[in-house]
Amino acid sequence: MLEIRDLHSFYGDAHVLHGASLDVRPREVVALLGRNGMGKTSLIRSVMGLSTPQVRGGSVAWKGEAITGLRAHEVAERKIALVPQGRRLFPSLTVTEHLTMLKPARNAASWTVERVFSLFPRLAERRNNRGNQLSGGERGMLAVGRALMLDPELILMDEPSEGLAPVMVxxxxxxxAGLKAEGLGILLVEQNLYSALAVADRVYVLETGRVVFEADAAAVAADPDRLTRYLGVH
Ligand SMILES: Nc1ncnc2c1ncn2[C@@H]1O[C@H](COP(=O)(O)OP(=O)(O)OP(=O)(O)O)[C@@H](O)[C@H]1O
Ligand SMILES: [Mg+2]
Structure with missing residues (x-):
């Protein structure tokens, strides 16, 4: 469904993705792991067509169509949504305004504000709070809710659990798991190996801009030591 091949990306002269390749197949949750600064966010931003980093080699295909070099809004039109690392909300807009501002009016969408609120009841309680009046965890939920309002077929989630309490994780x-059951594909950047294994079908590890490890999540769960050495955890 999503095929990333030999991607090379740069911030100016700094070469940060060195031929990264990975796939997300239909209805699959794929975890992208790796230590800080290894290129996870850069990979996701490259797929999304954001202005940085700049893609200078390789390809991204989505449902058989080359989308390399498309602008971010053109990627979003193809029903690929991003939950950005650090959330990037608007301080002066309310929760409800964040959820409604992106709504494409044209399709009979399955996602509504009320459906997002039923998924995250805490957001419903905070619906009139502004972006700068939300906790870190609430910002995370809102970032996921905003992505869902685009009715995505694929969501790229960049550390959505960052800053969440264990019960919220x-x-x-x-x-x-519920989104996967509905048929969405998910590429999940996650620092916590065990949280990733709880939901992922397959796992990739990125090291200095290259995929250095790839396995089924079940195989990793059975023998996590194969993977933990790449992550610097024990
Ligand atoms: N805007 C930028 N300009 C220049 N270099 C950058 C920029 N953003 C990231 N980098 C560099 O690119 C490399 C990859 O960073 P990236 O943010 O993709 O890592 P990451 O795997 O997402 O890390 P983390 O787990 O900390 O979020 C790092 O060496 C980082 O310093
Ligand atoms: Mg990152």
Missing amino acids: QHLEGVI
Whole structure:
């Protein structure tokens, strides 16, 4: 469904992706792991067509169509949504305004504000709070809710559990499992190996801009030592 091949990306002269390749197949949750600064966010931003980093080699295909070099809005039109690392909300807009501002009016969408609120009841309670009046965890939920309002077929989630309390991490795992059951594909950047294994079908590890490890999540769960040496955890 998503095929990333030999991607090379740069911030100015700094070469940060060195031929990264990975796939997300239909209805699959794929975890992208790796230590800080290894290129996870850069990979996701490259797929999304954001202005940085700049893609200078390789290809991204989505449902058989080359989307390399498309602008971010053109990628979003193809129903690929991003939950950005660090959330990037608008300080002065309310929760409800964040959820409604992106709504493409043209399709009979399956996602509504009320459906997002039923998924994240905490957001419903905070619906009139502004972006700068939300906790870190609430910002994370809102970032996921905003992505869903685009009715995506694929969501790129960049550390959605960052800053969430353990009970909310579990809730998010349930949300991800529910989205997968509805047929969405998910590429999930996750620092926590065990949280990733709880939801992922397959796992990739990125090291200095290259995929250095790839396996089924079940195989990793059975023998995590194969993977933990890449992550610097024990
Ligand atoms: N805007 C930027 N300009 C220049 N270099 C950048 C920029 N953003 C990231 N980098 C560099 O690119 C490399 C990859 O960074 P990236 O943010 O993709 O890592 P990451 O795997 O997402 O890390 P983390 O787990 O900390 O989020 C790092 O060496 C980083 O310093
Ligand atoms: Mg990152």
